[in-house]
Every structure is written in structure tokens, then in C-alpha cells.
Amino acid sequence: MLKIDLTSAAGFLPDDWFSSREAGLAQARTMLRDHSGPGGDFTGWVRLPEEYDREEFARIQAAAEKIRSDSQVLVVVGIGGSYLGARAVIELMGSADHRLARNAPEIFFAGNGLSTDALCELIDYLKDKDFSVNVISKSGTTTEPAVAFRIFKALLEERYGREGARGRIYATTDARKGALKGLADSEGYETFVVPDAVGGRYSVLTAVGLLPIAAAGIDAAALMEGAREAMEALDVPGADNPAWQYAAARNALYGAGKAIELLVGYEPSFRFFAEWWKQLYGESEGKEGRGLFPASVEFTADLHSMGQYIQQGARILMETVVRFRTSRRELLVPHDPDNVDGLNFLSGKSLQFVAEQAMRGTLLAHVDGGVPNLVVEAEARDERTIGQLIYFFEYACGLSGYLLGVNPFDQPGVEAYKQNMFALLGKPGFEARRAELELRL
Numbered sequence: 001m002l003k004i005d006l007t008s009a010a011g012f013l014p015d016d017w018f019s020s021r022e023a024g025l026a027q028a029r030t031m032l033r034d035h036s037g038p039g040g041d042f043t044g045w046v047r048l049p050e051e052y053d054r055e056e057f058a059r060i061q062a063a064a065e066k067i068r069s070d071s072q073v074l075v076v077v078g079i080g081g082s083y084l085g086a087r088a089v090i091e092l093m094g095s096a097d098h099r100l101a102r103n104a105p106e107i108f109f110a111g112n113g114l115s116t117d118a119l120c121e122l123i124d125y126l127k128d129k130d131f132s133v134n135v136i137s138k139s140g141t142t143t144e145p146a147v148a149f150r151i152f153k154a155l156l157e158e159r160y161g162r163e164g165a166r167g168r169i170y171a172t173t174d175a176r177k178g179a180l181k182g183l184a185d186s187e188g189y190e191t192f193v194v195p196d197a198v199g200g201r202y203s204v205l206t207a208v209g210l211l212p213i214a215a216a217g218i219d220a221a222a223l224m225e226g227a228r229e230a231m232e233a234l235d236v237p238g239a240d241n242p243a244w245q246y247a248a249a250r251n252a253l254y255g256a257g258k259a260i261e262l263l264v265g266y267e268p269s270f271r272f273f274a275e276w277w278k279q280l281y282g283e284s285e286g287k288e289g290r291g292l293f294p295a296s297v298e299f300t301a302d303l304h305s306m307g308q309y310i311q312q313g314a315r316i317l318m319e320t321v322v323r324f325r326t327s328r329r330e331l332l333v334p335h336d337p338d339n340v341d342g343l344n345f346l347s348g349k350s351l352q353f354v355a356e357q358a359m360r361g362t363l364l365a366h367v368d369g370g371v372p373n374l375v376v377e378a379e380a381r382d383e384r385t386i387g388q389l390i391y392f393f394e395y396a397c398g399l400s401g402y403l404l405g406v407n408p409f410d411q412p413g414v415e416a417y418k419q420n421m422f423a424l425l426g427k428p429g430f431e432a433r434r435a436e437l438e439l440r441l
């Protein structure tokens, strides 16, 4: 199981950082278990790694197999929690820059924005490729994926005919309601369910994440097994529980004036895991004028850009480093007889060793600069560890939100932009708001 090392935060935490929060954590644990806290209707993810629908899981594996056999590309249409988890796992298992040499389709994500150029590039790329589409929307009404899906549905129908398209569209949505559910039923698409009790940002271990993940050739069962291990380990109350430690420490640091939490990764493939984490913590805690602002950096690259601010800018930062103990492969620094760059003291040393020393040096420098560091120690970049990491951050987020005193399972703030967008687009029913907004623009 993963661990959390708080040594580099100790000097910033008050003596009672844990003891004064222990009762709150115990209460939060009960609320998560019993679904009895604010937003309790959306805590179906807590037991998910054990109680997930095995029949649907088998259908997901079969659909993934079909996609792998008939498609060179899978286009995943979704936004926010309906895409970040899948992308996080797929990239973390593979690489941000190169595709895995696997007999699996390329996975592209669309409908997560409104860029005309990005969509056109993908459409061009698909011209000579066999592809399928997994459209994912819990509500079934989110504008960005709904517009993109119209486009891809038309493309598929044009290419394969209506019947052929039907066999290449997979819809992941609410079990009963919503526009996407209605469309999927009337067109006869294979559907998968976003459970009622699981909100978008907690849905990566449902069909939302699992279908694209399995289609990419990743072992979804091992991912679930890792999550289940974490679920069991993190249910044990007390000071040794890494989720309790993380929730208490970040809450104490927030109380001590830290306003921004940087999630730090040392792997380029970690970038979208950080994006997933940002939605998880940002939507869960950023409300009622409260909450640490979740941001992320990629080291060592960003040490040469954001490093200056982190070391000497406003002292409002804390860092949470996710460290993978092992690399998949080994690479040694070669010997150079001329030693022109003066690096022969590193000859024969592994790049992993160099990275370790960079990490240790950075940690000490940032602590000296007034930035507390929490270090999450994960084993390897494999499915089981990633499952543990996902569950760890989800569970800690639930605890942390309750400690903060907010409902960690709603997101009322995201409605404001949607209302304005609908009004400006001329959606029926928004006429008065449109007139009012146009006057202000």
C-alpha cells in the first residue's frame, strides 16, 4: 500500500495538527460509510471497488475487445469527470508523449472544449482510420460533449451507414434519464451506466473510466483490485491511515495560511493524473469562499519555470509530491573520455539515481524556502498502484471536504457560466437573461 511521508511538512504543522482533527476525521469516516453526511446520496463510490457490477464489468471487457478488433482509434467524448479519469490512467500507464507499443487503438479525447481547430484536426486524422466512439455524459445534457457527439455520430453514419454506426457507438450515461439515454435507447447503442450515487469526478472506476481504459489495453481488473486494497486499508481509523494524515495535514496547512496546493509529479505521463486530481479537489472543496486552490507542476521541467516562484514568491504554497519508487527500465549516464561537460562524476549512474537526488534536493530547498512538502510514496507505474492512488485521493478528498465543513459532492458554482452561455446562445427560456447580459457586453 502507498504511504505518505510528512517529514518535510512537520516544521509547518502545529503540534495538535492531527489530534485536534481526529474526532472530525472519525465523524467524516462514519458519514462516508453511512452515506449520512452532506451530499451522502453521492457517496456510492466509497464501496465501489468491492461492490461494482460484475455483469457490466464483463460487458465492458467484451466491448473493449470489440473496439480493439475493429477500430484503429477510439474517440472518447466527454468533459470533466467524464473524461479526466480515463485520460489520467491511460497516460500514466503509457506516456504523455509516445503511444504504447501495444495492439490497442489510439485513444483520442474530444468534447472537452469548444475548439473548432482541435476538432477539425481530429476529424482530418480519422479520414483514413476505422474508429469507434464512446460518448460519456452522466447528465446527458452537457453542451460541449453533446455538440461533439453530433459531429462524430454524423461522421460514423456517413462512413459506415446508420446500422454500422450503431455498432461503433458506446454510450455511458445515467441508467434511466437524460437526453443521451433517450437517444441511446432509440438508436439501440450499447449503453453503460454512471451510477446515480457516483458523481462525475468520482466516476473513474465505473464504466466512465473503465471502458476507455480497457480499450487502451490496460488491465482494468488489476486497477479495481488496487482500489479495493486501498479501500480496505483506508477504512482503518487512526493516525497511521495515510488518507487521514493527508486530509488532516492539508487542512492544518490551509488553516496556517497556505492557499494553494501544488500536486507535483516527476513523470511527464503524470500530467493528466494531476488534471484529474485538480477537478476532484477543486469541485469538491472550492465553495463557500473556502478551499485550497489545487494546481500542479511537473518536475524537473517546471523547476526551470515555476521553480523561482515556488522558492521565493508569496508564501502561500504547499506541495504534495507523488513519487514512484521504481522506474520501469534502467538508463545509465554514459562515460565520455573527453569529459567536456564535466559530468563524468555521473558516469555509470542511473538516470533514476540522478532523478532521486534532484527530488531530494528540491524537497529540502522548497522546505527551506517556506513551502511544506507532503510526499505520497507509490510503488510502480502499474495498474494496481494507480488503483490505490485513485482511491486514496478520492477517499482523502471526502474526508478533507467534511473536515473543511463543505459538501464535497456538489458543484453549484459551475452552473453560472452555463446559464450565461445558454442565454447568449439563444436557448429558449433564457430570453430575459440574454437581454440583460447583452446590455453588459
Ligand SMILES: O=P(O)(O)OC[C@H]1O[C@](O)(CO)[C@@H](O)[C@@H]1O
Residues within 6 Å of the ligand: 079, 080, 081, 082, 136, 137, 138, 139, 140, 141, 142, 145, 200, 201, 283, 411, 414
Ligand atoms: O457527465 P456530464 O453530466 O456531462 O458532466 C461533465 C462534468 O460537468 C460538470 O457537471 C460540471 O459542469 C462536472 O461535475 C462533470 O464532471
